[in-house]
Amino acid sequence: MTETQAKVKILLVEDDVCLQKSLAFILEKEGFKVLSTQTGEEAVIITRKEKPDLILLDLVLPGIDGYKVCQILKKDVQTANIFIILLTGKRKIEDVVLGLKEYADDYVIKPFEPQILIARIHALLRRKNKSENSDRHILEFDELAINLDAYEVHADGEKIDLTKTEFDILSLLAGNPNQVFTRSRILDHVREDNYSITERVVDYQITGIRKKLGRARKYIHTVHGVGYKFEAESKP
Numbered sequence: 001m002t003e004t005q006a007k008v009k010i011l012l013v014e015d016d017v018c019l020q021k022s023l024a025f026i027l028e029k030e031g032f033k034v035l036s037t038q039t040g041e042e043a044v045i046i047t048r049k050e051k052p053d054l055i056l057l058d059l060v061l062p063g064i065d066g067y068k069v070c071q072i073l074k075k076d077v078q079t080a081n082i083f084i085i086l087l088t089g090k091r092k093i094e095d096v097v098l099g100l101k102e103y104a105d106d107y108v109i110k111p112f113e114p115q116i117l118i119a120r121i122h123a124l125l126r127r128k129n130k131s132e133n134s135d136r137h138i139l140e141f142d143e144l145a146i147n148l149d150a151y152e153v154h155a156d157g158e159k160i161d162l163t164k165t166e167f168d169i170l171s172l173l174a175g176n177p178n179q180v181f182t183r184s185r186i187l188d189h190v191r192e193d194n195y196s197i198t199e200r201v202v203d204y205q206i207t208g209i210r211k212k213l214g215r216a217r218k219y220i221h222t223v224h225g226v227g228y229k230f231e232a233e234s235k236p
Contacts, residue, residue, distance in 0.1 A: 008125060009033045011052040013043040013069070014087065015061050023056070026114045032121075040064035044072050047079050054083040054121060057104070070104050083124040085117075123188040139174045141232050144216040146174055155216040165190050166209050169202070173220065173230035182227040202228075 010027055014020040015038040024034045035050060037043050040061045047055065055073075059066035066086060073079040086107035106120050139146040145154045151167055153160040162170065168190040173181060183199035190205075206228060210217040221231045 008054070009035065009050065009052040010121070011043065011046055011050070011055045012036045013040070013055060013061065013066070014038065014058045016058075023114075023117075026118075030118060038062070040066065040069045043069050047073055047082065048076070051079070052082060054085065054124060056085050056087055056117075059086055059088040066104075085120055085124070119188060126189075139171070141174070141216070141219065144174075144213070144219065146171055148175075153213075155213050160212050162209065162212060166205055166212070169205055170209055170220075173228060174232075177230050177232050180223050180226055180229045186227065 008031075010032045012020060012024055012027070012034055014023065014036070017038070020036055020038065024036055027034045035046055035052060037046055038061070041063050043055070043057065043061075044064075046052075057066045057069060061069075064072075066088075070084055070086075073082060073084070083106075084104045086104045087110060088107055089110040105124055108117050108120060137147065137149045139148065143156050147153070148171055151164075153162055153167065153170065169186055172186065172189050183202040186202050187199060206220065206222075210220055213220075219230050219232045221229050223229055
């Protein structure tokens with residue numbers, strides 16, 4: 001168990017008692033502190049009181065459902081920054097999209113492998129740690145500027161139109177100069193749905209980014225047999 005894990009508090013909101021107990025056991029074995037409840041109303045109360053780092057939230061709950069819980073917590077300035085992963089048995093894409101529109105950060109479709117859920121949790125926590133450890137909102141290099149707040153990229157003084165996935169990959173690499181990222185770690189960061197995409201999608205996205213960046217493509221290096229890195233020093 002790492003020091004970071006020991007400090008992480010997770011609220012598990014699940015009305016299936018058997019599933020709740022098994023998930024709590026798994027999460028505690030990973031070193032997380034787990035709080036549990038079976039209703040949306042209690043989830044809101046506990047969240048406001050305990051301020052967990054992350055919430056695992058079932059969509060179908062007695063009383064207010066997971067969608068409503070998302071709305072309440074994400075509109076409250078005291079709880080808006082808490083990550084929410086939806087646990088859903090609904091497989092229709094419109095159900096998933098609705099959940100994400102209601103301010104959830106990620107989702108996992110039941111039934112799922114515990115390892116997948118743990119990976120999703122770690123991915124969000126890495127994003128949180130990176131945000132807390134950096135006050136920089138614009139990454140600047142000689143020919144390249146990346147505005148993380150505005151989702152804008154300029155190369156050689158020209159605005160570059162990137163897709164959201166391309167932007168997320170570029171900002172991940174550029175935000176960690178000279179650090180090598182495996183394809184699986186990049187997928188972990190930009191994943192839309194781990195059930196349908198493969199690591200080769202990363203290669204396709206990198207190719208698209210390089211084409212659009214022009215001369216600034218020089219920053220993105222392939223580390224053969226491993227993944228990719230952004231080789232540069234950012235401006236102070």
